[in-house]
Amino acid sequence: MATSLNDCPAPAKLNLFLHVTGRREDGYHLLQTVFQLLDAGDSLDFTVREDGVVARRNDIPGVPQDSDLVVRAARLLQAHRGTALGADITVRKRLPMGGGLGGGSSDAATTLIVLNHLWNTGLSRAELMALGLRLGADVPFFIFGENAFAEGVGEALAPIRTPACWYVVIEPGVAAPTAAIFSAPDLTRDTKAVRITDFPEAPNAFGKNDLQVVACRLFPPIADAIEWLSQYGDARMTGSGACVFCAFEHEHDADEVLAAMRRSRQAHWKAWKAKAIERHPLSHLLES
Numbered sequence: 001m002a003t004s005l006n007d008c009p010a011p012a013k014l015n016l017f018l019h020v021t022g023r024r025e026d027g028y029h030l031l032q033t034v035f036q037l038l039d040a041g042d043s044l045d046f047t048v049r050e051d052g053v054v055a056r057r058n059d060i061p062g063v064p065q066d067s068d069l070v071v072r073a074a075r076l077l078q079a080h081r082g083t084a085l086g087a088d089i090t091v092r093k094r095l096p097m098g099g100g101l102g103g104g105s106s107d108a109a110t111t112l113i114v115l116n117h118l119w120n121t122g123l124s125r126a127e128l129m130a131l132g133l134r135l136g137a138d139v140p141f142f143i144f145g146e147n148a149f150a151e152g153v154g155e156a157l158a159p160i161r162t163p164a165c166w167y168v169v170i171e172p173g174v175a176a177p178t179a180a181i182f183s184a185p186d187l188t189r190d191t192k193a194v195r196i197t198d199f200p201e202a203p204n205a206f207g208k209n210d211l212q213v214v215a216c217r218l219f220p221p222i223a224d225a226i227e228w229l230s231q232y233g234d235a236r237m238t239g240s241g242a243c244v245f246c247a248f249e250h251e252h253d254a255d256e257v258l259a260a261m262r263r264s265r266q267a268h269w270k271a272w273k274a275k276a277i278e279r280h281p282l283s284h285l286l287e288s
């Protein structure tokens, strides 16, 4: 049995659309969204420890070890299965925090998938998804392992085909706190529910992101990024922001947009391209 796994990917996600259709009694919002996996993300190293200690080996500014979703995920699995093993974990962050790309959730999902393998704790995909939901609404999606239409708070998932394309992602340089966006008085919470069969073959212009109006009001750089990227297609925000994206059929189209940005007065934005992928790269570590 292996005792370490290095360079484990934690892919980013985009919300191709995000509708707020209602609110639960506990205040959480009911959503409909399509989650799209990208070939860009964070990466993590894991080494099993015999002494039961779970430790993050690197510093992440603003995220103390004990509140890191990675450490919390490892300790949750450890307690759930009563294993005596621990782990040293290194997290290489590339995704911005508060970016709407699901970075922290994806790190947590990768941790659950990899440690379930290294610790031989034997949880099924469904059991790991249920455990992951305790850490955040986006975590089950990453364990689900393929692009999905999601309902509820994001935990009711159905597989969906999405176009093979490239995305340009702009980081507008602000962090959008999810709680502030959802609690805004001007958030609309009554978008009519759609059915998965309404989702067209070429869905990049389907629906809208209901969180975008609020996020643009609170954080004007998000509005600036959407306006700039809209020259090239249907640009919109992912999740609760702050990142903004637009789809392109060919990689060279995405390259041209990035080059145009670097020549423009928006050259200070961080921007990159990523390819749409169909499956989570660690999906093979879990049974069906």
Ligand SMILES: C[C@@](CO)(OP(=O)(O)O)[C@H](O)COP(=O)(O)OP(=O)(O)OC[C@H]1O[C@@H](n2ccc(N)nc2=O)[C@H](O)[C@@H]1O
Residues within 6 Å of the ligand: 015, 018, 027, 028, 029, 030, 031, 033, 099, 100, 101, 102, 105, 135, 136, 137, 138, 153, 154, 178, 179, 180, 182, 238, 239, 240, 241
């Ligand atoms: C909006 C989405 C869409 O994929 O992603 P992100 O943009 O954050 O990645 C998610 O639903 C984010 O879910 P999750 O990651 O669990 O959100 P949290 O940070 O835990 O939520 C912070 C707060 O936002 C509010 N919240 C969150 C989710 C939801 N469906 N309804 C809510 O009202 C709650 O007040 C919650 O306490």
Ligand SMILES: Nc1ncnc2c1ncn2[C@@H]1O[C@H](COP(=O)(O)OP(=O)(O)O)[C@@H](O)[C@H]1O
Residues within 6 Å of the ligand: 062, 063, 067, 068, 069, 070, 091, 095, 096, 097, 098, 099, 100, 101, 102, 103, 104, 105, 107, 178, 239, 240, 241, 242
């Ligand atoms: N490993 C982690 N990576 C990123 N953020 C983390 C991590 N652990 C905890 N967090 C907290 O979760 C918050 C949301 O981060 P993240 O999931 O990256 O953004 P978003 O949900 O907007 O995509 C961060 O602001 C940070 O405080």
